[in-house]
Amino acid sequence: MSELVNILIIEPSYLVREGLKTLLTQTGLAFRVEETAVINGSFQKLVEKHQPRLVFINTLLLHSHWHGNRNKAPFQKLQIIGLTWSDVPEGVLSHCDFVLDITSSKAILMHHFVHFITKLGLINDEKGSESISERESDVLRLVALGYTNNEISERLFISVHTVMTHRKNITRKLGIKTVAGLTVYSILNKLVESGELKGRASASIE
Amino acid sequence: MLIHQDMKMADVVHLNHHLLHVINRFGIQLGYGEKTVSQLCATHKVPLPFFLEIVNTFHDPSYFPLESLLQFKASRLIEYLQQTHSYYLEFRIPEIENYIQRLNNDSSFDEAIKVLLLDFFGQYSHELTVHINKEEQRVYPYVLALEQFLESERSDQEQLELLKAYSIHEYEEDHENVEDKLFDLKNIIIKYIPSPKDSRLLNLILHEIFELEKDLNNHQHIEDLILVPIVEKMEIELRKSTKRTK
Ligand SMILES: [Fe+2]
Ligand SMILES: [Fe+2]
Numbered sequence: 001m002s003e004l005v006n007i008l009i010i011e012p013s014y015l016v017r018e019g020l021k022t023l024l025t026q027t028g029l030a031f032r033v034e035e036t037a038v039i040n041g042s043f044q045k046l047v048e049k050h051q052p053r054l055v056f057i058n059t060l061l062l063h064s065h066w067h068g069n070r071n072k073a074p075f076q077k078l079q080i081i082g083l084t085w086s087d088v089p090e091g092v093l094s095h096c097d098f099v100l101d102i103t104s105s106k107a108i109l110m111h112h113f114v115h116f117i118t119k120l121g122l123i124n125d126e127k128g129s130e131s132i133s134e135r136e137s138d139v140l141r142l143v144a145l146g147y148t149n150n151e152i153s154e155r156l157f158i159s160v161h162t163v164m165t166h167r168k169n170i171t172r173k174l175g176i177k178t179v180a181g182l183t184v185y186s187i188l189n190k191l192v193e194s195g196e197l198k199g200r201a202s203a204s205i206e
Numbered sequence: 207m208l209i210h211q212d213m214k215m216a217d218v219v220h221l222n223h224h225l226l227h228v229i230n231r232f233g234i235q236l237g238y239g240e241k242t243v244s245q246l247c248a249t250h251k252v253p254l255p256f257f258l259e260i261v262n263t264f265h266d267p268s269y270f271p272l273e274s275l276l277q278f279k280a281s282r283l284i285e286y287l288q289q290t291h292s293y294y295l296e297f298r299i300p301e302i303e304n305y306i307q308r309l310n311n312d313s314s315f316d317e318a319i320k321v322l323l324l325d326f327f328g329q330y331s332h333e334l335t336v337h338i339n340k341e342e343q344r345v346y347p348y349v350l351a352l353e354q355f356l357e358s359e360r361s362d363q364e365q366l367e368l369l370k371a372y373s374i375h376e377y378e379e380d381h382e383n384v385e386d387k388l389f390d391l392k393n394i395i396i397k398y399i400p401s402p403k404d405s406r407l408l409n410l411i412l413h414e415i416f417e418l419e420k421d422l423n424n425h426q427h428i429e430d431l432i433l434v435p436i437v438e439k440m441e442i443e444l445r446k447s448t449k450r451t452k
Binding site for chain 2: 035175176177178188189194
């Protein structure tokens, strides 16, 4: 399972917001959307709160609310897509990674969507079928047996940070978040035997 | 399409049958006849705007009428949330448990896997019970006491201090997500269970889990996005409270 992409839509028009969501769904992107018709407070606060990967924003709103630096947090890691239906307000172009003319036909809009979504690597076909690596299954085994990140790091001679990265990848690939769930998976796939769990069982219930 | 007061309740169910349980939580049971939403609400002494907003929030998650929901009394909201809790604990959870137990009748199913599923679900229902108990024993009583305090004419200092000792922020911060294990269970059944001869019972279990998850999501939304702000508003009032103490 690939991770959900956070998307923030800032656009006064309900119709446009709905239309955007419909098109996004049709691209096959797995996403979670936060939407707002207005900016209460600042644009930066909104971005910090929702941590989106993509922001669709009405260019007029962007024009009146822009105080920031595209090369600095929190703006450097996200893509800003300006929405416009006529002229783009002056100076706004340089803040946008892309400008979308909302009067375009469906075919053109879809073409743009798929283009920047694939360019950003947000849709990747291989990830879905990716199974866990040998190292990951070593980590998974120990997680299932109820070991903590520290203990796993000591046993496998890797840093705690690496353990956490492995765990994140395991969860993403399997679609299983909890220790108890990973334990069930490990038993079903014979990474551990239920006998081994005895005595550590209490640790596996978070 | 949103649900409005002049619709026949029967049509509401035809439009979205997932609402059946939500309607029940207001004490309105089947056998609606030709009565409209507003007529049935009147008969059952349910405030119509409250009914409409809750039902519509469930019906269409993108319709979240924050402004109007913030007008409602906390005690009214808590009554609804409690009804929902008891629906989970007394009805939905035992029902899923039942279904999982029925897997026993299928001899093509490995014994160990049945035990695994039942165990896992048992852990989940324990987790949910703990979560709900905490809300009903700690959080809701606080909110109700706060409401009563603000509504009463006079107040005693002791009560005031007691109320000031807790804040809904504590709840907001450690209000954990209770859907993680359900999410896992779905994937375990969909992806990782050895394929059974007959999936029909498992399909039913999955269906139930999806329903429960949707319901919990809405419930959590109401707690986080409506209950918390309402209580925050009351807390501000409390702090400003210039009431004369006895
Ligand atoms: Fe609750
Ligand atoms: Fe809750």
